[in-house]
Amino acid sequence: MLRYVIRRVLLMIPTLLGVAVLIFILMRLIPGDIVEIRFAGEGGGVTEEMMAQERSRLGLDQSLVWQFVHWIVGIARFDFGISMWTGQPISYEIGLRFGLSLQIAIMATLLATLLAIPLGTLSALKQDTLIDYAVRVFSIAGLATPSFWLGILMILGFLIFFQWMPPIRYTPIWVDPVANLTQLIWPALATGYRYSAVATRMTRSAVLEVLREDHVRTARAKGLRERIVLVRHAVKNALLPIITVIGLEFAFLLGGLVVTEQVFNLNGIGLLFVKAVGNHDYTMVQALVMLVAMVFIVTNLVVDILYAWIDPRVYYR
């Protein structure tokens, strides 16, 4: 198992290298560069000379190969360089926001898991009864409701009924948990609802499938208590597909919360991403893409390890 994990970690290197090449080329294919965008506002007063000077300051006058190698060598030393737009170190810019985005993703995942597994199981058990219909309506509504829209409703609700708004300033949870949670619980709820809807539907169908399997009938025929039949012989076996869905959603949340962050006025990774793309901030976009790719790869690895932990038939060498 340890050997397997080590191999997977080593395999991350070529994967990330591929991602790096791809994003590097894609960024250069977008028409216009950061210098044009920066000077776009200044109208006719910009001379070719000034632009050339700025390009050379950013290293954009070097050959593409040299730029790429320079960037990759930096990454290999965990040095992501300087944001071309703000001039700040990229690790600083991401560090400012990563905690917030990670916390929302974790809270939304917890919420979704805690909601989805009991609800989906209940729904499967009570298939085609009123309870099942209620759960299904709840989860279809979740699928149909964009998180940002739910977020807007929340904020409007707070304003209209309580004349209150969640705080805008981010406080790390270890500084002041209450202030932190009053700010971040709402976006976590808004995204967690949709997320739980996906996971609930997955749980329902997975549990229904397992309940039809022979070994569940054996468990009942042995005279096990119904609760044990359900938890130990049905839900546990249904966990594999559920974990896959939850893992994918988690990875997505870390980079994909653009609009929700905007609605709640959060300074997160998603917003940073959009701004960086808009500004053609090459180094920043490249770093963020690498980060998201890394999150996806690590999440996948964790899911695979959980698989092996739950299902003894899965054995990695």
Add this chain to the structure above:
Amino acid sequence: MGSLLEVRNLKTRFYTQGREIHAVDGVSFDIQVGETLAIVGESGCGKSVTALSLLSLIPWPPGRIIDGEVWFLGENILDFDAERMRRIRGKEISMIFQEPMTSLNPILSIGRQLTETVMAHSDGGQRAAHARAVEMLAKVGIPEPARRMTQYPHQFSGGMRQRVMIAMALICSPKLILADEPTTALDVTIQAQILALMKALSVETGVSVVLITHNLGIVARYADRVNVMYAGRIVEQGVARAIYAHPRHPYTSGLIASVPRMNEPRGRQRLVPIEGQPPDLGALGAGCRFYPRCKYRREPCRTNDPPLREVEPGHWSACLLTDLEFDPAAGS
């Protein structure tokens, strides 16, 4: 010897796609203490549903026991609530299923699956359950039982898994085992080993066995008495050897003609399958259910569904024909 279990007029139906399937339609039989009773019949005749009904294991929806009684130790267990029924399952009456590959939980260790059975029916601790499980694995002929306890079903062969199932069925010393085609999924040599093991254990522990099969060869060898089922009914009932030697229902005689006899050389046998298909259990007519396929049918058979009738002491048949009219040799 006395009756351990008495089944009276059991009726189980399934409701699917707007149809009512009479899967088990008025079945009555007894099981004596210590005997092996076989239930044979073609696929779909209601053997498994009969066994599952005895333990109220019919899933609703779509199925339901709509009538009948199952008397066990003086009580009708079909009247039991869920908790009392649970305490019968695995403890007094246990079950072995056909598919050893899927009947065990793939992600729980064999040991866990054995001990949880013990723990469901006793207050003794984990340690006592563990010791009992190892003892049972040894008893069913699994080498190195203590080591095998920590392994998972996929590390066992089909025959070994069925041994585990037998150990699991016997672990709480039940009075009755319902074995639903326990060897159908295994190859022939393993089949014989498993059946011999079951026979030996039933003799040793005095447990009664209901052996469900569609293999008449197995019936002749391992069963004391036999119920022949056709289309949800028992059509012939009696001592296994007597029925094998001298069937009194045309369906039984057809079944016997359709399987190879062990004591005759293969080349000379002529196997005669029963023509036609069993009736649709969702649309049964008034007459004898075997009428459309019967070689001896008469006009009255078309409209009269004959009840079981004692044709000689201890031997019952649901056929209008008397012995004189029914000569197996004449028909073929």
